[in-house]
Amino acid sequence: MSLTRLYEPALYAPEPVPSYWEATVARPPLSPSEIASHTCDVAIIGGGYTGLSAALELAQSGYAVTVLEANALGWGASGRNGGFACLGGTALPRTAQIRRFGAADADALLRLQARAVHRVEEITQTHGIEVDPQPGGEVCVAHRPGELELLRSEAEMLSRVLGVETQIWSQEALSARGFGMAGSHGAMWLGLGFGVNPLKLALGLADAARAAGANLCAHSPVARMSSEQGVWSLTCTGGTQVRARKVIVATNGYSSEGMPAWLGGRYLPVLSNIMVTRPLTGAELQAQGWTARTPSYDSRSLLHYFRLLPDNRMLFGMRGNVRATQRETATQQADMRRHFAAMFPAWSDVEAAYQWSGLACVTLDRLSYIGPVPGMEGIYAGLGWHGNGVAMGVEAGVRLAALAKGARWEETVPRPVRSGLRRFPLARWRRGLLPLVYGWYRFRDGAPL
């Protein structure tokens, strides 16, 4: 039994993730008694934010729920991301959303994203999950002068639809607030969103779900699914079988072609890469003029994201590579160093103490999906967060749990997130599209580093 995946096997190997976040937690040892065959009400494939948040919600409502995670809990993107708990989840521009769905549905999509950010706040507070929060909203830095005008109209729209505070900062105001970097031309500040330690969030969700009665099975890759008389049977590679009438698929960028069959060709995993420096001294922070803690990113389509962590390490992330071979990983890491040095020249010689990568997930229509799997009674899926699943994954889990409990789909998620996952044309070769898309983005972004 083997799973068909889009990237090099090394990306799916059950090795510990060499991330900074792993160095900040102590993982509990695996308990073998958790992985015996059994029947439950709802089985969940994937132990990231989406799966764990669904498990928490269902267990709290008294459902017998089992999470099957191929590796360690939070091993996927959830335990290794940049920790921006912010708006996002779709990559379809708002003008295109309005053309396709109308302004009311585009607003509903935005409100879903804002609800997702508040949901992370609520859940962490309710369950006492310590995520080292860095409050203060988020900042989008204009990477060329013309972008500031676009950010101005976005700020106006966000204030109008969400009622959140926004500000436009000139280049001088940006530097004066401790966001000193090269190549910036002012910024938009949005008073919504915060930074978290993403792995602490994932493991905290797991603890809360377990405390509510969920059965969490790490190191249990589901390799086959079949159904008989309305009951789904999930078979793990070791032979363990979990049977349930309802199944939630929460595998996002780590999905495989046949799990379930419908998913094949409808998602596209994309690599994102992060480096984290050693702790910077006060003098080093002053030399660069960066002392702000607000999670920040730039206005490029192939964006860079960066934040100063609580212990004064700088986290810097970007996309760009399409393969996970040793050679391409080395090239990507060199590119990341070069971009980091160009944007933060005073730190060009500061060593990267940690570097790692992981898979996010995009879709053909650049929209997320939360809903039933067509033609497979009792199966639900949530995926396609477009590199913004910290808040949206947690929120999707809550909504998928509601669907599994019997809520009406139309009343549970806004229309754009119900519009379906179209299959990529020439789906088998869809990864080959990425160099073309990235090339176009680089051209459109201009201002090369």
Ligand SMILES: Cc1cc2nc3c(=O)[nH]c(=O)nc-3n(C[C@H](O)[C@H](O)[C@H](O)COP(=O)(O)OP(=O)(O)OC[C@H]3O[C@@H](n4cnc5c(N)ncnc54)[C@H](O)[C@@H]3O)c2cc1C
């Ligand atoms: C480097 C990086 C930086 C990012 N930064 C941010 C950020 O700052 N802010 C933000 O909002 N988003 C960010 N993202 C995206 C975000 O991390 C993801 O959207 C989110 O974590 C997805 O959560 P999930 O639970 O849906 O999927 P994942 O966390 O990816 O979990 C899916 C899980 O499914 C498991 N699985 C797959 N197949 C099977 C199977 N057959 N059987 C059992 N288990 C299986 C995998 O092992 C995996 O653990 C980033 C992503 C990456 C890679």
